[in-house]
Amino acid sequence: MSIHDLVSAYALDALDADERRDFEAHLATCPSCQEELAGYDDVLGALAEPSDATEAAADDAAAARLAASLRERIAATEQVAEGPSAPTAETAEPTRPEANVTDIRARASAPTGPAAGAESVPSSMPEPVRRQPRRGSRLLVAAASLLGIALAVTAGLMLADRGDSSQLAADIERIRTAEDVVEQPLGLGEAVAYVSASEGVALVGETPGLDDEETYQVWVVPADGSAPVPGPVMADGDSEVVWDTDLDGAAAIAVSVEPEGGSTTPTEVVTAVEL
Amino acid sequence: MVTAVAVEQWGGPVPRRHLRAVSNETAPPEAASPTLEELLLACGRGSSEAFDALYAELAAQVIRVARRVVHDPDMAEDVAQEALVEAWRTSPKYDPARGSARAWVLTIAHRRAIDRVRREQRQRDQVEAEAATAEREAAPGAQDTVVEVDFRRWQSARVREALDVLSDLQREAIELAYYGGRTQAEIAEQLGVPLGTTKTRIRDGMTRLREALKEVPR
Ligand SMILES: [Zn+2]
Numbered sequence: 001m002s003i004h005d006l007v008s009a010y011a012l013d014a015l016d017a018d019e020r021r022d023f024e025a026h027l028a029t030c031p032s033c034q035e036e037l038a039g040y041d042d043v044l045g046a047l048a049e050p051s052d053a054t055e056a057a058a059d060d061a062a063a064a065r066l067a068a069s070l071r072e073r074i075a076a077t078e079q080v081a082e083g084p085s086a087p088t089a090e091t092a093e094p095t096r097p098e099a100n101v102t103d104i105r106a107r108a109s110a111p112t113g114p115a116a117g118a119e120s121v122p123s124s125m126p127e128p129v130r131r132q133p134r135r136g137s138r139l140l141v142a143a144a145s146l147l148g149i150a151l152a153v154t155a156g157l158m159l160a161d162r163g164d165s166s167q168l169a170a171d172i173e174r175i176r177t178a179e180d181v182v183e184q185p186l187g188l189g190e191a192v193a194y195v196s197a198s199e200g201v202a203l204v205g206e207t208p209g210l211d212d213e214e215t216y217q218v219w220v221v222p223a224d225g226s227a228p229v230p231g232p233v234m235a236d237g238d239s240e241v242v243w244d245t246d247l248d249g250a251a252a253i254a255v256s257v258e259p260e261g262g263s264t265t266p267t268e269v270v271t272a273v274e275l
Numbered sequence: 276m277v278t279a280v281a282v283e284q285w286g287g288p289v290p291r292r293h294l295r296a297v298s299n300e301t302a303p304p305e306a307a308s309p310t311l312e313e314l315l316l317a318c319g320r321g322s323s324e325a326f327d328a329l330y331a332e333l334a335a336q337v338i339r340v341a342r343r344v345v346h347d348p349d350m351a352e353d354v355a356q357e358a359l360v361e362a363w364r365t366s367p368k369y370d371p372a373r374g375s376a377r378a379w380v381l382t383i384a385h386r387r388a389i390d391r392v393r394r395e396q397r398q399r400d401q402v403e404a405e406a407a408t409a410e411r412e413a414a415p416g417a418q419d420t421v422v423e424v425d426f427r428r429w430q431s432a433r434v435r436e437a438l439d440v441l442s443d444l445q446r447e448a449i450e451l452a453y454y455g456g457r458t459q460a461e462i463a464e465q466l467g468v469p470l471g472t473t474k475t476r477i478r479d480g481m482t483r484l485r486e487a488l489k490e491v492p493r
Contacts (some may be wrong), residue, residue, distance in 0.1 A: 001475075002472055009459055012477065043485050044378045063334035065349065066355070074360060079321065
């Protein structure tokens with residue numbers, strides 16, 4: 001089979017991540033595959049057809065019910081930079097340290113973007129049920145501006161391996177189901193942050209790949225502008241981390257890219273979730 | 276086998292676009308309203324009005340795609356919302372040459388749904404790991420039983436009719452990929468057939484499905 005033969009599997013979303021990347025690279029330069037792919041539009045539409053009138057009515061109702069909150073959410077969501085790419089382009093890939101800090105600052109000071117969308121939301125909109133992460137906020141700038149400040153940390157703050165995986169899973173479950181838990185996209189690959197003031201922080205999901213000698217690290221960014229508190233390190237790829245930390249006075253949870261083993265001050269902040 | 280909705284007579288919701296065309300002769304020509312591609316491109320330029328219009332056309336389909344993979348209705352709504360936010364977020368990167376707007380958005384929903392199922396599964400697996408070990412030792416093989424799901428309950432009459440044109444093996448491969456969220460390699464492993472065979476089933480099955488759908492009236 002040649003790569004042209006993968007069009008239908010790609011349309012059906014049956015390729016693994018590597019195959020998909022290869023095929024998308026091919027698709028960009030192959031008019032015949034582009035044309036064939038367009039031919040599967042009706043198949044995908046048909047598979048999304050309602051099974052009967054009852055399902056159709058229920059889904060139309062659900063769509064109407066969710067419309068207002070969706071509008072709120074997109075108003076609070078910063079769009080990626082322009083440039084064609086396929087559906088699931090990874091957008092949170094860490095870049096070089098200097099570039100990344102600059103990028104965060106640039107985005108933080110950009111006058112338009114998601115805020116422009118917010119103005120066009122009708123004023124009849126209900127209040128959002130929960131706060132959305134606002135990336136590029138001044139808190140993130142605070143975290144970034146603290147780079148390079150030396151910080152003495154007690155070794156005890158650095159959480160090592162939590163031990164066996166069933167304990168980890170139980171901890172995640174405890175945080176996920178906590179009464180005050182807030183679930184937010186971490187802004188890093190597919191990973192999700194579960195934040196509970198009573199139970200702690202759990203980060204779960206697929207994160208973009210890192211170089212061999214690099215790791216992610218979690219931080220609490222204090223609201224009073226003091227230095228970020230270092231948390232546990234987290235592997236790239238499919239990863240999970242739990243941090244039973246005190247969130248009193250915290251403004252955000254940040255994630256940075258660090259040399260293996262972690263650091264006491266953040267090297268390269270790649271995302272933050274405002275609390 | 277679950278056949279909860281099979282007893283219902285297919286009346287079929289008429290697609291809205293069709294209804295409009297039939298019921299209103301004086302309606303402006305279809306070309307006057309923007310295509311989904313134009314709407315998605317406008318989303319990419321930050322137009323929330325375009326998103327509203329796109330949402331009106333696609334949200335119910337997005338919810339259904341999510342439900343066909345995650346099954347749980349509440350979780351499906353949650354996944355659908357994530358997918359639509361993701362579509363908005365990444366719309367500046369949308370390129371019409373690389374697929375229709377609908378396929379692009381529905382594929383995001385499909386992937387999001389698969390991610391959610393896998394995450395839930397992983398967490399369940401870990402929580403239950405210890406207990407399961409004990410059980411497995413007591414009753415070996417019991418955990419390997421595949422729960423059979425009748426995918427027809429998720430299909431419109433038109434899709435059922437079109438799928439009937441496929442061989443059983445082609446249909447099985449396509450259903451495992453779409454509803455089961457499996458890759459070609461995973462399907463090959465699950466069915467114990469060579470990867471090349473699975474690829475051929477999907478390719479030929481998709482071609483036949485595409486052609487069959489052209490023959491089945493909407
Ligand atoms: Zn090609």
